[in-house]
Amino acid sequence: MKHLLNTLYILSEDIYLSLDGENVVANRDKQVVARYPLHTLQNIITFSYAGASPALMGVCAQRQIGLSFCTPRGKFLARVCGEGNGNVLLRRTQYRTGDDPTQCCQISRTMIFGKLFNARWSIERTRRDHGLRVDGEKLVSASKQIYGLLSQVKEVSAPEELRGLEGVGASAYFSVFDEMILGDKETFSFQGRSRRPPLDAVNAMLSFAYSLLAHDCASALESVGLDSYVGFLHRDRPGRTSLALDLMEELRPCMADRFVLTLINNRQVKAGDFQYMESGAVLLADGGRKTFLKHWQEKKKETLTHPYLEEKLPWGMIPYTQALLLARYLRGDLDAYPPFLWK
Template identity: 65%
Template structure:
């Protein structure tokens, strides 16, 4: 299993990353801001338009260190890629199955089943932990509806029907998201999912954290030799890591949504961490992003017992475990892909 090392997040919008021996050096306007040995890192994420040196990009590609470029506001731009790793037979099988609607649906329904099961678990945790602060009957009804759709999903063979079921389930789940926000309700409210740009503070947090988790899913798939751009639920689109988006679906509720709720309910973020723009967009300020990133790193260090592998691991390794299980399924070592079911 891959060792979870540190990810270096570079927040300075004027920062430039360069290579000096075996170190990454961060500079801004000729001033050295920091120097870190590369062997201590598993990834570098730059929130800057200035960029990185070709030498550093080449070194990261050779050493398997993710180098990701995002806008200062957190929108993904690009990532460095090394030579394609893994068995070519594995990727050929991935491509063949992705071209067969029935086989794609068989895998896609596992991703959706995992998403619905984990969404139901998030609702259940809130219902149990904060029963006196929420409408228990409303939560129980939503949980029962999600359970019913979980049973339907595993019988479905149409990709379009699966997408419709996923959308209907998401409406049920997000219909209670605002009820799970227990503090600062006047400034942290959720009236529906919106993005590009996010129009409230909760959606700004969700979009930023989904980007972080999406990068982890892409790295995980590449590490086992799968092509993150060829998905089963999400179809091909230029520039979209469709398979990473597939994997992201089942992990959103337990890794991202629950994390965002903790940030708000534990008052880790506050209204002053956000910038409200004239066009209605709401974006995280630099200090707000730093808070989220620091907590995200701590979240990934937390321990969990993997429900299928029965092994203790850090939360940050869950995407890698799922990528490995997907590869084993495609190699015919498993009868089916086991989604991550949070307990």
């Protein structure tokens, strides 16, 4: 089983990464400011425009250390990929499956089933833990609506119909997301999902969490030999890791959304952690990103029992185990892909 190692986040915009022996070196104005041993790292995500040396990119690709480049605001730019991992037969099977609408729908509906299941469980968990502080009727109504969609998702045979059911479920879920926010409503009021740019503090954190989760899913898929750019639910688009977006659908409610709710409800983030732009966009400030990433790393180290494998694993390993299960299904070792059903 793959081990969960550290992720190195480079937040300063003027840091240039290079390689020195067995170390990643952070440089500013040609001066070394920090060193990090390569053998302790699983991923490197840099939010700096300065970039990285070809030597470092080469060794990361060779050792399967994920290296991703993002803008200082968190927009994904590129990933470094080496030679394809795994055998060619797995990827040929993936590509053939991606060209078959029936098989695409079969895999996609299990992932959407997992997403709706986990979204409903997130609502139910709030009802269970904070029943006296929330509008129980709203939460019950949304939970019942999502529950009713689960049986429909199982029977779907057309991708367009599946996307429609997913949209209905997402609408019901986000309609009560504000109810699950228990503290500082003035700063963390949520009126609906907004992207490119996020228009409030909650959406700023959701977008940042989704970017991090997408990176982890892409790295996990590549590590088991799959092509993260060829998806089944999200169709091919140049530069988009469509399969990573597929895989993260079922993980959004439990790994990203719930994490954001925990930061807010435990008062680990505050109004000063955000930048409010004249355009109306709301972005995480430098201090806010540091706080966010600190707790993100801590969350990834917490353990849970995987519902399908029945093994104790760190949260950070869940994208990898799901990628592994997907690869086993495509190889024919499993009759169906088992989605991650949070309990």
